[in-house]
Amino acid sequence: MFKTETVSIEWGGKTLTLETGRIARQANGAVLATYGETVVLCAVTAAKSVKDGQDFFPLTVHYQEKFSAAGRIPGGFFKRERGATEKETLVSRLIDRPIRPLFPEGFYNEINVIAQVMSYDGETEPDILAMVAASAALTISGVPFMGPIGAARVGFKDGEYQLNPSMAEVAEGRLDLVVAATDEAVMMVESEAKELTEEEMLGAVMFAHAESRKVIGAIIDLAEKAAKDPWEIDLTDNTADIKKKLKDLVGADVAAAYKLTDKSARSNALNAARDKAKAAFADETPQTQMVAIKTMKKVEADIVRGAILKDGQRIDGRTTTQIRPIEAICGFLPRTHGSALFTRGETQAICTTTLGTKDAEQMIDGLDGLSYSNFMLHYNFPPYSVGEVGRFGAPGRREVGHGKLAWRALHPVLPSKDEFPYTIRILSDITESNGSSSMATVCGGCLSMMDAGVPIARPVSGIAMGLILEGKDFAVLSDILGDEDHLGDMDFKVAGTAEGITTMQMDIKIAGITEEIMRKALEQAKEGRQHILGEMAKALGEARTELSAHAPRIETLQIDKSKIRDVIGTGGKVIREIVATTGAKVDIDDEGLIKVSSSDLSQIEAAINWIKGIVEEAEVGKIYNGKVVNIVDFGAFVNFMGGKDGLVHVSEMRNERVEKPTDVVSEGQEVKVKVLEIDPRGKVRLSMRVVDQETGEELPDTRPPREPREGGDRGPRGDRGGRDRDGDRGGRRRPGGDRGGDRDRGPRRERNDRDGGNGGGEGDGGLPGFITGE
Known part of the structure; x- marks a missing residue:
């Protein structure tokens, strides 16, 4: 009978619980980790033997998010979890990087580490919990693992460090830092920061290390209760x-x-x-x-x-702090929205920036539901970049990881959506590689955005640092080569602006580094970053003020939320008509913010004018541009303000008498009109004769005033509704008797035969011209 063992600690305001013995009992080690209401199951299995001729360590880490953990069903056609998402790939790497160096050299047994998110509370990110669960499962499994490790997330807000903040708290603060460490030293760092100083970043790492030790203590307590017997393996160095x-x-x-x-x-x-x-x-x-x-x-x-x-003699003859020669060229490709060729020594990247509209945003389906990203960075590493023959196709884990690192470096300096309402995609194609192509992507990507006219806060540069450590002697290397990376002990990448750090990533091939080494690496990296920024400024010092002629233009318009329905129309009829007629793209959100985009400014202007015509009210006395849409006997109907029609009566077309409206206008003709009147029902009366049709300026009304009618004024017409057919003021009577009873009404006389009717001439109380008789 299996026995369940549990260890719990209070950590960061919540209870962390590690349990083993109840679930996945046939694995070498399995731990169910709970923090808040987020639960991760991690199972470790290891092969008992090594394949003949195998000379490498086949460690595979899989992290998977179950949609059921958040009470969701996957979107799209396939309703089950499929291939790893970008986030799952990144978290898998996050777990792999700190545990891989802790297996002894010469241990080549295949190991699988599978971490699955079983429950997600919407607040506690499962990545840290997955790292803790993996460390605990390895520690109790009996395999030769020189752990355990602990892990922690750190935020920074109002000068204070936050332990394991929620994603909402991270967004409000200035730092998202993940650290993994043994009890003695830091093993791995991953971060995104809003221009923090070196001291602030170092303080955050040390804060995370101190908190990680608490988790390490809990894992050791669990191992004392439930660890399996360690494997007996022969790792004698007989070389x-x-x-x-x-x-x-x-x-x-x-x-x-x-x-x-x-x-x-x-x-x-x-x-x-x-x-x-x-x-x-x-x-x-x-x-x-x-x-x-x-x-x-x-x-x-x-x-x-x-x-x-x-x-201090390096492979290529440089000193430990010297940066390789840099060449940067902007506007490298003629038809892209922005481009840069960045070369540092034998590392080279072609980076392009493409600007798109809202409908080009990336849709992400995750545990938190659907979300959209308007900034993407994709990194490609073809085999020819290192002079090799190899697989060329979909990006691997390394390419996804390097792209995300560069994304984190540039994301903090991007303008807000209100300031720059574009979707931005950076594509980095590595054409040569000999050390730190991810940092070349940061530099080239930054320059390509500036070339595209993206108003970033400040330029960003990046540098990769290396380490040689023998006992107490060490040397930190700036701008490492590929061989220095392979033969060294550390890959430490730092990117940032002249004001501070935007991202920091560290991987260690030994059992961790001390605070002294990290401080030295940060200081040396700062000097290198400043030098690279100076070289980048020679190509382009600041973002261009004009967008590329090939980039779409986006104009924004804020309308009242009550008018959203009018712009969209029934079933989207109106907005589809605007798009089809003008050629511009139109996006509207729930707050009434409208984005109109096109590479043709005239199309944007036409769409905006149309929308304004729908949402704005016409003003009496104001002059508008319009188009004749219909001609009738008594005048012409003119469309103005995009979505409104008004009548220009034949008498308002010219100052002189006009026999027929077609003598003056034709359908489709552009005219300028002045609003004379808007009646209570919203009908608009327009005039052309008081507007100069060439300039649009208002003209004085030169038409002579109307002469008085013969017989003088009509005087008060009285209560028309009270007249009877004989002109008396009583109730109205009709042939055939009183209206109140059943009767044969008989034939009605023509309206113009009525005494006091409406068909007479002027002065007799009639309305001329509207009703004609025989």
């Missing part, structure tokens, strides 16, 4: 003799190769030395040959690391 033989044989060749500054020449020389080493072990067993190949990498590392620590 000393092979290593000595290789150093004697090719040590000088390797040292000479690493003095070549050109990557291709250096690679050719190293390959020659490796072939020489392989030939020396050609008669040995396959296992010995495999060990010799791996030991050759150690020989190369010893030579490079020793040269750097001893005399």
